[in-house]
Amino acid sequence: PPGVALGALLTRQRHELEKAELAAALLAEEYRAAAAEPAVHDLVEVVTGGAAVAQRFLQLRLGAHDEVCALVTGDPVVVTGVGNGAEEQAADRSVRYRVVVERSVLDQPSGITELTAALGRDEQVRVVDRVPAKLVVADRSLALVPLASHSSEPAALVVHAGGLLELLSGLFESVWRDALPLRLGASGVTEQGPREPDGTDLEILSLLLAGLTDASVAKQLDLGLRTVQRRVKHLMELAGVTTRLQLGWHAYERDWVARKP
Incomplete structure (x- = not known):
């Protein structure tokens, strides 16, 4: 069928x-x-003209929610690390600022005034002899890179999330680790020299490398557990590392625990 x-x-x-x-x-x-x-060509914008670059820079800072990182040269032209009220508004929104400036910025007539204002807003400012490039990164999701132009018209790249943005963020972190902090004291803005661990820090390191736990180290040195943990965190910041394994290696490399004769 x-x-x-x-x-x-x-x-x-x-x-x-x-x-x-x-x-x-x-x-x-x-x-x-x-x-x-987004298409590849949408990951990078080209902004031309002084007014356009300044406006894009202002939008980037005002749009930040968590953190703004910047590398500032001695000749910022359009893009500067301070000014025009954006930082005050960012401070009201608890946006953290980390800025590295070239030493030549300190020699400018308005440089110390602007840095004093920035430090007064609890911004973190560090100084190096020379920064590799002008750069602003907001929330690790957007970056602005001013371009050196032979013409009279300023220009900049706006970089969106992607490999290039990660590279720029890594560049900032590398410069930040090697820079010296600036602090605001009675005599104005001064540099803090390279920091070194004190005797207690070295004792803590030695005991940790011997295999003791934080609690055991605190008991051996008659310190509070939180004190030990705080000092270890401070040592990691000094070494510019994020894990204790890295800290042990850097401690050895810097002769913090095995002093050479």
């Missing part, structure tokens, strides 16, 4: 059609997902 002869064939073809429809739906979903991702 036709129902018997063709039934199995029709069922198989119906199953193949359902599989094809499912495959088409999956391909359509992949296509929509790919179309929603």
